[in-house]
Amino acid sequence: MTELKVLGACPLDCPDGCSWVVTVRDGEAVALRGNPGHPYTRGALCTKVNRWLERASQPDRILYPLRRAGRKGEGRFERITWDEALDEIAARVGRVVEEHGGEAVWPYWGTGTLGYVQGLEGQAGRRLFNLLGASGHEADICSAAGIAGLKCTIGSAGGMDPEDLAHSRLIILWGTNPLTSGHHVWKFVQAARREGAHVVAIDPVRTRTAAQADEHLAPLPGTDAALALGLLNVVVGLGAQDEDFLERRTLGWPEFRARIGEFPPARAAEITGVPEERIVALGERIARTRPTAIRATQGLQRHAGGGSALRTLACLPGVTGDWARLGGGLVFSTSGHIRLNRRALYRDDLRPGGPGFRRVLSMSRIGEGLLEVDGPPVKALFVIAANPAGSAPHQNRVRAGLSREDLFTVVLEQFPTDTTDYADIVLPATMQHEHADLHEGYGHLYLAWNEPAVAPPGECLPTTETFRRLARRMGLDDPALQESDEALAEQALASGHPYLEGITLDRLRKEGFVRLAVPDPFIPYADGFPTPSGRLEFVSARARGAGLDPVAGYTPPAEVADPVRAAAYPLALISAASHHFLNTVFGSDVELRRRAGNGPSVRLHPGDAAARGLVDGQRVRVFNDRGAFEAVLETTDAVRPGVAATTKGHWAKFSGGANANAVVAERATDLGGGPTFHDTRVEVEPLP
Ligand SMILES: Nc1nc2c(c(=O)[nH]1)N[C@H]1C(S)=C(S)[C@@H](COP(=O)(O)OP(=O)(O)OC[C@H]3O[C@@H](n4cnc5c(=O)[nH]c(N)nc54)[C@H](O)[C@@H]3O)O[C@H]1N2
Ligand SMILES: Nc1nc2c(c(=O)[nH]1)N[C@H]1C(S)=C(S)[C@@H](COP(=O)(O)OP(=O)(O)OC[C@H]3O[C@@H](n4cnc5c(=O)[nH]c(N)nc54)[C@H](O)[C@@H]3O)O[C@H]1N2
Ligand code: SF4
Ligand SMILES: [Mo]
Numbered sequence: 001m002t003e004l005k006v007l008g009a010c011p012l013d014c015p016d017g018c019s020w021v022v023t024v025r026d027g028e029a030v031a032l033r034g035n036p037g038h039p040y041t042r043g044a045l046c047t048k049v050n051r052w053l054e055r056a057s058q059p060d061r062i063l064y065p066l067r068r069a070g071r072k073g074e075g076r077f078e079r080i081t082w083d084e085a086l087d088e089i090a091a092r093v094g095r096v097v098e099e100h101g102g103e104a105v106w107p108y109w110g111t112g113t114l115g116y117v118q119g120l121e122g123q124a125g126r127r128l129f130n131l132l133g134a135s136g137h138e139a140d141i142c143s144a145a146g147i148a149g150l151k152c153t154i155g156s157a158g159g160m161d162p163e164d165l166a167h168s169r170l171i172i173l174w175g176t177n178p179l180t181s182g183h184h185v186w187k188f189v190q191a192a193r194r195e196g197a198h199v200v201a202i203d204p205v206r207t208r209t210a211a212q213a214d215e216h217l218a219p220l221p222g223t224d225a226a227l228a229l230g231l232l233n234v235v236v237g238l239g240a241q242d243e244d245f246l247e248r249r250t251l252g253w254p255e256f257r258a259r260i261g262e263f264p265p266a267r268a269a270e271i272t273g274v275p276e277e278r279i280v281a282l283g284e285r286i287a288r289t290r291p292t293a294i295r296a297t298q299g300l301q302r303h304a305g306g307g308s309a310l311r312t313l314a315c316l317p318g319v320t321g322d323w324a325r326l327g328g329g330l331v332f333s334t335s336g337h338i339r340l341n342r343r344a345l346y347r348d349d350l351r352p353g354g355p356g357f358r359r360v361l362s363m364s365r366i367g368e369g370l371l372e373v374d375g376p377p378v379k380a381l382f383v384i385a386a387n388p389a390g391s392a393p394h395q396n397r398v399r400a401g402l403s404r405e406d407l408f409t410v411v412l413e414q415f416p417t418d419t420t421d422y423a424d425i426v427l428p429a430t431m432q433h434e435h436a437d438l439h440e441g442y443g444h445l446y447l448a449w450n451e452p453a454v455a456p457p458g459e460c461l462p463t464t465e466t467f468r469r470l471a472r473r474m475g476l477d478d479p480a481l482q483e484s485d486e487a488l489a490e491q492a493l494a495s496g497h498p499y500l501e502g503i504t505l506d507r508l509r510k511e512g513f514v515r516l517a518v519p520d521p522f523i524p525y526a527d528g529f530p531t532p533s534g535r536l537e538f539v540s541a542r543a544r545g546a547g548l549d550p551v552a553g554y555t556p557p558a559e560v561a562d563p564v565r566a567a568a569y570p571l572a573l574i575s576a577a578s579h580h581f582l583n584t585v586f587g588s589d590v591e592l593r594r595r596a597g598n599g600p601s602v603r604l605h606p607g608d609a610a611a612r613g614l615v616d617g618q619r620v621r622v623f624n625d626r627g628a629f630e631a632v633l634e635t636t637d638a639v640r641p642g643v644a645a646t647t648k649g650h651w652a653k654f655s656g657g658a659n660a661n662a663v664v665a666e667r668a669t670d671l672g673g674g675p676t677f678h679d680t681r682v683e684v685e686p687l688p
Contacts (some may be wrong), residue, residue: 017441110386230268
């Protein structure tokens with residue numbers, strides 16, 4: 001018997017980027033556990049990934065190439081060989097390029113793996129699509145709004161090191177539910193608490209996280225920037241602003257101060273639905289507590305004003321001067337600090353007309369991309385580690401697009417999802433412990449290498465290998481299309497950025513994970529902000545360029561704040577992270593599905609349920625003019641009146657044919673072109 005321990009990393013779209021150790025006995029993975037040596041994740045995985053190996057051997061795993069044998073959407077397939085699959089793809093895509101031009105091809109990369117080699121960060125296969133002159137893909141479905149908002153204020157998506165929350169005295173968990181969506185940060189929150197820190201959660205729902213906080217404020221969805229301005233009104237009213245920081249480190253304080261003046265607590269209370277005295281009390285606490293840290297994640301930017309929300313939140317530590325203190329500031333994503341060489345991976349210089357893109361299609365608006373975009377229309381779609389029929393807004397439009405008979409769709413997948421049902425060809429993909437990859441965690445400052453632990457089952461191939469073979473089949477002989485996974489990883493690491501000094505593939509392989517070479521202690525903008533002025537910009541030319549008010553402020557949500565829509569659909573729906581799934585990954589795991597109630601639930605305040613004559617446990621229909629989904633009603637005062645709460649991640653095919661995205665609009669956020677999942681109005685009625 002031989003037994004090996006192989007170091008790897010979780011590839012999923014989660015801030016925690018856990019390191020793991022796979023125990024391999026006689027060529028078979030027998031255990032997969034968190035790596036106890038990792039300073040951020042310390043040996044714990046999560047309820048989902050603890051079932052990784054069970055998932056890998058689930059009976060519905062796709063093991064062979066498949067060709068559609070029924071109607072689009074039906075999900076009937078026949079097994080074919082790799083040769084047949086590659087021949088057919090090469091011929092069909094070749095014809096599309098010839099007849100409609102390269103831009104008629106859309107590589108749709110999703111978040112199934114974030115790897116720099118196999119996954120979204122490196123856009124595996126992009127070199128091949130570049131040679132074809134394919135349309136670009138904007139992966140804007142997750143954090144684009146927040147990143148764009150932060151870039152206006154602080155010039156970067158970076159922010160403080162989440163580990164330094166341990167040094168904070170006041171922690172505001174703002175639109176984030178880490179005990180579900182990235183629990184490892186909690187250790188650092190608890191460490192601060194042991195030193196006396198106060199923890200506030202700001203969330204329309206009393207989540208697992210909010211229930212554990214010292215204080216919980218429940219604003220109406222999409223009103224956070226108004227709340228931030230109201231809090232700052234109290235801070236400035238007490239004269240607690242940091243004049244020295246404002247003078248030396250910021251741009252546009254007089255204008256922003258005037259903006260703050262427009263939001264006295266009474267007005268902020270009216271907009272947000274948070275009682276005035278709670279705003280005053282928290283404002284006073286911020287005024288007297290240094291350092292104060294804000295941990296925000298994606299939840300609060302899934303609204304029409306989501307870009308402005310992050311932009312204005314990042315101003316708060318600019319007024320109090322907390323950006324200059326260890327344990328102070330804000331963190332949304334650490335990705336701004338992780339400076340791997342994407343350009344080397346992408347090789348946009350391979351494009352027929354040079355590196356620029358004439359056309360970039362939005363991941364969040366795939367319905368529009370498939371149904372409306374012309375000149376040329378999309379004729380060939382490659383779905384790579386994505387499940388748009390389950391995860392993208394306006395499900396009925398997504399399906400209508402995927403149903404087009406003249407669209408040739410190839411899906412690289414591990415499982416028969418709501419999206420593979422629409423594929424012409426399905427290609428079997430490896431899972432993380434079966435392929436090599438390079439990772440970051442966007443909630444910490446470590447890189448990780450994932451060494452393949454076992455041979456792939458059936459005929460599964462890594463994404464890189466799939467595209468190497470397809471390139472050869474298409475007669476594309478540029479050597480850039482044949483480089484090995486290790487060569488790609490080395491190119492990504494060789495960006496020359498000082499934070500990557502001393503981090504080589506060899507070292508990562510040996511140690512599993514390595515911390516970025518950031519200064520210690522790490523106060524990210526101690527030497528200036530990476531904005532055009534080098535200062536924190538309350539007034540931003542970048543925002544003006546995007547058509548917004550140059551002075552940071554409040555953009556109201558679209559549907560939540562629309563009285564006409566509110567009359568027809570009185571409830572504001574939030575469809576946040578499920579505790580049991582990771583987006584739609586794990587959605588066919590029988591045990592996790594069981595724990596998730598075998599389908600969506602919708603939670604309403606008892607008063608809102610009673611007003612509709614609905615009772616706890618009843619089956620209901622959640623609907624608006626775009627569509628409907630079925631759910632089990634749960635009545636609870638954890639949800640504020642006027643709000644309905646469900647979760648993402650349920651597969652439509654196991655949920656009566658639809659999930660929450662049936663009611664979500666394709667609308668873009670004010671900055672960054674992000675989606676507006678939590679800015680959705682619905683009504684709830686008994687299921688007929
Ligand atoms: N278990 C699990 N973990 C996950 C995921 C998962 O699906 N399941 N998904 C992963 C991915 S892809 C991402 S992007 C992250 C997402 O994780 P989060 O960033 O935590 O995002 P959400 O779950 O969308 O929303 C977080 C919280 O924001 C609240 N919220 C919604 N709208 C507003 C608002 O307007 N204001 C405020 N203050 N709060 C609001 C919601 O009620 C919710 O409790 O988690 C990752 N981790
Ligand atoms: N209603 C609502 N919808 C949401 C959200 C919300 O808050 N509310 N959140 C949004 C967010 S934050 C995100 S990030 C998106 C995610 O949307 P998507 O990027 O579409 O992610 P998933 O739906 O999880 O689909 C990922 C697929 O990749 C597959 N996969 C995993 N690893 C690999 C691999 O190595 N190779 C290949 N070929 N396939 C692989 C998985 O089996 C899975 O089917 O969803 C969004 N959808
Ligand atoms: S999903 Fe997040 S918490 Fe779970 S193992 Fe992966 S990185 Fe860790
Ligand atoms: Mo995400």
